[in-house]
Amino acid sequence: MHNDQSLNDSFSKFIQNLPKETQSNAAFYKNYLSLSNIPSDSIQIRSQFFYILKKFIEKSLPIVDLSLPLRQSFFTDQIRIIKSYLLSSTKFQLLAKSLEKTEVEYNGDWNIVNFDIIKANSNSDNSENTMLYQAYQQLHTNAHITFRRSNEQLWHAQYIGMHSTDHGGAYRDSLTRICSDICSLRLSLFILCPNGRTNIGLNRDCWIPNVFSPNKSIPNKYKRQYRFIGQLFGMAIRKKHYLNIKFPILLWKKLLNESITVEDIETVNLERV
Incomplete structure (x- = not known):
């Protein structure tokens, strides 16, 4: 019910309009079978509790450091545990505010990224030929600034020898090709999960x-490339770009400092469970 449009107008009014009788009301909750x-x-009492929880979270978040790892702050850990109970509107407001605070104004300069498509499409095992590595070489130094700019298109993709003019198409195509490289054996950064290599189970x-x-220790060149890929993810969130990246939920949970369960491991490595 937390996606109900009326919640965006007034949570308290929404609660007041709920039925108050001691019996169930299947007709009113016909779209929510679990409540019928x-x-x-x-x-209604539960809704009031969530309203109070919402207000408490909104007042507490300014003093919460969500970048802390697990078990470093009891309060931060508890906030993470209850995040699924927050209203979608509250989450999006917090996200929008965070993105706004960290946005960099566009200064009119364009980053021109030259891509050698022939080299990228070659069968060579040299990872430096890939679109990802070509983008990394030209963008990673200032990615922490470039990828936070307010303009919609963050670079002009110039395909060498193809005389292309980038009005957005080449830019989107370069992103697609970069994602294809991330989930491939052409790089040493990622590998197919065990279930994929043994052809059993999920994912x-x-x-x-x-x-x-x-x-x-992991070589610094790989650390920098992993960081660059993370910056690409951040850029995609800001610009609402769809990146065709096939990562299992286990990896996303790890990035969010969430606990990994046996079920999560099973979805990528059935033989080890």
Whole structure:
């Protein structure tokens, strides 16, 4: 029910308009079958609780550091646990406010990124030929600024030897090709998940970070490329771009510092569970 449009107008008014009788009201909650057999006054009490919770969270968030890892702050951990109970409108407002605060004004300069399509389409095992690496080489130094700019298109894609003029099409095409490189064997950054390699279980088309030796640190060149990919994700969130990246939920939960369950592991590595 937290997607109900009336919640955007007034949560308190929404609560007041709910049925108050002690019996269930299947007719009123016909679109919410899980509520149809619950006494109406109980639903209203729960709604009041969520309203109070919403107000509490809104007042508390300015003093909460959500970048802290798990078990570093009890209060932060509790906020993460209850985030699914927050209204969608509240979440989007918080996201919009965060994006606005970290946005960089467009200064009129264009980043021209030259792509060698022939090299990128070659069968060479050289990862430096890929579209991702070509973009990384030319953008990663200032990606923390460029990818936060307010303009819709963040670079002009120039395809070498093709005499193309980028009015948005080449830019979108370059993003598509970059995503294809991320989920491929042409790079050393990601590998097909175990279920995909053994052709069993779920998520056989999903990719996970490559496994590096625990006795050695990950080479800095790979760390910088991982960071660049993360910046691409941030850019996609800002610009509402769709990136065709096939990562399992386990990886997204890890990025959000959420606990990994046995079920999550099973979705990528059935044989190990």
